[in-house]
Amino acid sequence: MKVCFQRRDFLKLLAKLWIVVPGMSRAGVVCAADTLKLRSQPGKAQVVIAKRPGVLNSSGEVSVSLVNQMIEAGITALTGFSEVKQAWRSLFNPEDVIGIKVNAMGGRSICTHHEVAFGVADSLVKAGIKPYNIIIWDRLTDELRKGGYQINRDKNSLRCFGTDNDYEPEPETSGSIGSCFSTIISRHCNALISIPVLKDHDLSGVSINLKNFYGAIHNPNKYHDNGCDPYIADVNAHPYIKRKLRLIICDALFVQYNGGPGYRPNWSCLYGGLLFSNDPVAVDQVGYQIIDEHRKNHGMKPLAVDGRVPQHIQSAARLNLGIADPTKIETVYV
DSSP, rough: OOOOOOOHHHHHHHHHTTOOOOTOOGSSOOOOGGGGGSSSOOEEEEEEEEOOSBBBBBBBBBBBHHEEEEHHHHHHHHHHHHHHHHHHHHHTTTTTTEEEEEOOOOTTTTTHHHHHHHHHHHHHHHHTOOOGGGGEEEEEEEHHHHHHHHHHOOOSSOOOEEEOOOSSSEEEEEEEEEEEEEEEEEEIIEEEEEEEEEEEEEEEESHHHHHHHGGGGOOOOOOOOGGGHHHHHHHHHHHHHTTEEEEEEEEEEEEEEESSOOOOOGEEEEEEEEEEESOTTHHHHHHHHHHHHHHHTTTTOOOTTTOOOOOHHHHHHHHHHSSSOOOOOOOEOO
């Protein structure tokens, strides 16, 4: 059997093994968290959208098998590896402690589907990440429970729980915010996956990946003036998030295109997709466009005309957190 081993794959293997070849300095070897940069041209970003018809039935029940297919298709397309294990190992090492940040606010109808979160965790375990090195988390344990998550604090298995009141004792500043951060990201995790939902927000315009990390600070209620701008961007610029976030998988099985952040069934519709990116800004920009498309399809004004432009996306781009220019974002469907 002929094996095709491209230069890109060779560099990624070197990165995982930390091998230095003749003529290559140690500084020239790319670490696992940076490997995706080899796939994108400078100043550009990629968002992969995996969609499967039938992933949700008429009763809103999730097809676990189709979700798992979407996870595999998305992560391999984003990383460029054909094997799922290789794709995950290009992003995470077996010794990493990975925090999977979901959005459980609003109950089962509007939160990150637990089938998606646990599907990602299971795929990571199959790739060699130890179950006890994975924490599925959000702001409150009670919200996770209401969202259908099985709570587990056992340090010998895959964990799932909320920050609750476990924040750093002293606030830290990042731009215009001063907040105590969850100890889950400050002390326990060295890598993050964000799994937000795709929804409208009555103040910030959209609530996707960037706003997902309002669940990592003790005082998000203080930062909703001016459409939450620049506060959302400033939260994400903190090293706990900026340096640890390696992957975003937006749960877009449903899209809520108006009336958010609470659940409004009359303004929600099936989309049946998951959005994958390593760019925390680009994924929000693409999600913003999807929400506006659904607003148009349902006879509603664009968010800009409605006076709710998500300015925090541009603010995040100005902080060099990612790409917001649609002309520099490649969207790939799988």
